[in-house]
Amino acid sequence: MALTREQIAMRVAKEFKDGDYVNLGIGIPTLAANYVPDDIEVMLQSENGLLGMGPYPTEEQIDADMINAGKETVTAATGASIFNSAESFAMIRGGHVDFTVLGAFEVDVTGSIASWMIPGKLVKGMGGAMDLVAGAKNIIVTMTHADKYGNSKLLEACTLPLTGVNCITRIITDLAVLEVKDNAFHLKERAPDVTIDEIKQKTAGKLVVEGDIAEMQF
Amino acid sequence: MALTREQIAMRVAKEFKDGDYVNLGIGIPTLAANYVPDDIEVMLQSENGLLGMGPYPTEEQIDADMINAGKETVTAATGASIFNSAESFAMIRGGHVDFTVLGAFEVDVTGSIASWMIPGKLVKGMGGAMDLVAGAKNIIVTMTHADKYGNSKLLEACTLPLTGVNCITRIITDLAVLEVKDNAFHLKERAPDVTIDEIKQKTAGKLVVEGDIAEMQF
Amino acid sequence: MAGFNKVVNSYAEAMAGLTDDMTIIAGGFGLCGIPEGLIAQIKQMGVKGLTVVSNNCGVDGFGLGLLLEDKQIKKMVSSYVGENALFEQQLLNGELEVELTPQGTLAEKMRAGGAGIPAFYTATGYGTPVGEGKEVREFNGRPYILEESITGDFAIVKAWKADKYGNCVYRHTAQNFNPMAATAGKITVVEVEEIVEPGELAPSEIHTPGIYVNRVIKGTFEKRIERKVTRS
């Protein structure tokens, strides 16, 4: 069975280590914050200028001056710091953020990613995504393995305009966990009850399957 | 009569306009702060990270954490701001400081200045001087017109290693006020009882004397 | 001794000197921390052909979106736009030009503009459409692209509190691009919620030293929220 969005987020959260600084993109990545294991602490960075993002506010706590990078109302956790956008991206570009989790349209075997622009559709912009993929030490891409027509999003070479080149090392999809290295996707884990054949079939780029491929644990 | 250090400082202070942000180098420039006319206000920038430098402290006010760029104990004026060194030089390099006043060993007719290094003597460093001459909108050089052996410090071309090129527009010496433009020193004012001949004699670079040259007013 | 009193009492004074075809650098992230009254004044002045450098372009009927209504903006330099229908329409009509710039590069370009740094290298955008036509250079084996700084004829900034010297502090995440914008305008205008006495802001806690600021005006703010989300 392909994973739900929540299950992908649960698996993402297992990547975090105690003490990690993490930037979560909009969508599935943001959900991961709900599944951080009890025995570790991570600190969330929001690129509009907040380190130590807390939960959404209660109705009483809502403050127009306190938002996250998705422009949603938010709170600051105890021990948070707030700073300007140049400082925020100094942190990101300078490699101080341990993990970035973000969605993508396509990833290829060289670790390049396309996530912001589909020619022919209105282009709204890359926001902070290009800075994040250029700067974070570890990037996890979360997405469905294939689009709704069954076309693979894991390609030999991205076809859409890129967000960054040679920067993605880990992908968590609804079907599998994969590492990207040596110009191939390396299958690491498969979703419960998903066969290696299905993963092979939905992976257009070179796929390496070595040894036993365990089922994901949550 | 050649001006005293205090008189040079008094003449420098007459250059300031109400609302100017001013960085004063060590020595005569610092003295200029004592002679700011009563009807104007200037704000002093100290490049170690203080805008709105106040007077020296009383014995009770001395605080090791509050110093100026000359490493002297100092106070902050009401309305001062304190910031880091990168911010301080962003201000300077970005042209936000209106006036810089500093000493020099030599200035030449192209507006180049040498002020930090005498080959053969121990070189201690340029501190912030190179940033200041590259960044300030207006730079005033204060110095004696000639050295103690009578050698002119206003040259056709600097002989010592430079602090900056083509950046000096105004010089106030113990003998004269001069502008630097069109590859010449232009005499603007002379010190009381100093003859134009003496100034000519002590100016090695091309000197332009046009019209009446008034005596300095203090 | 009025040289350091930067407080002005009308929006007309605050934006005096703004003319057609100028470049404006605007603080704000989405609708958070935007100089509402200054934007309204620009709308009222009716200046056209503006280049506006701002992370976003507001929404229909609020924020910088207001300046689209009379087609005052010729070009936007932003990281994320199109949150409003008018924007899309003018873009598709060719009435509006957009230069998409990664968010961190945009912030750094403003900072560099204010700091006298004409250009810097960054890995952001290398190998993407953003890097096209830009110089590529390797440092320690990694390729970077050259990005040039940005300055504006005007910077419009929203701060929380300022004193008459122009010293500013920002509130929470309404800080965002405002401090960089403040450094990068030939004329920097700050709209604030409160004007305080000099000395009330602790010197080490001032976010924007007054040297960057030319004019300060006290405004009133609607502070519209773009995406209200609660804990439930």
Add this chain to the structure above:
Amino acid sequence: MAGFNKVVNSYAEAMAGLTDDMTIIAGGFGLCGIPEGLIAQIKQMGVKGLTVVSNNCGVDGFGLGLLLEDKQIKKMVSSYVGENALFEQQLLNGELEVELTPQGTLAEKMRAGGAGIPAFYTATGYGTPVGEGKEVREFNGRPYILEESITGDFAIVKAWKADKYGNCVYRHTAQNFNPMAATAGKITVVEVEEIVEPGELAPSEIHTPGIYVNRVIKGTFEKRIERKVTRS
């Protein structure tokens, strides 16, 4: 859940991992805002061949000057040095190398190092010995030189207060180079006067967010004054 508790209880822990021939970036301006205890620990460890990036090199018997006594420093990158006899002597003997760097360029190099910017252009030093051998490039008709960023194996920083997450504030002009140094170390160690509870420092007033900081230690400080000048 100890992942964010950066407080260490001994200087040995604070500087653990420092070995010969490493590069250290040090905050401080003159003797103001220097991490006295961390410097003492480096002296005690006896590591040699250090490259130290710091605006100054202390005085005889205090500050970074202490590291000269056992010839631990191979190279200084500074804007102003030679305030002590030992420094001059080692320089003249050829035992010590100095790379003189304009003060603003030095601060910007540290900031760039922490911010992932490998190089930037500045007008500072163009046409002077500082510009020799560096690329020159014109922007808007003015020549600039290319300066590369600096990072260190360690950064040693003096702050006023920090919480266990490493969030720091600096006191008065003891701020100086410390915030930039804090961003530019692979391992950043902060020595503070006071450790406070998380939440005591207002989020918008924090000078150095904890993300840059690896270790925090509470020190005691002599705070020697270099030039005591009073009003009368």
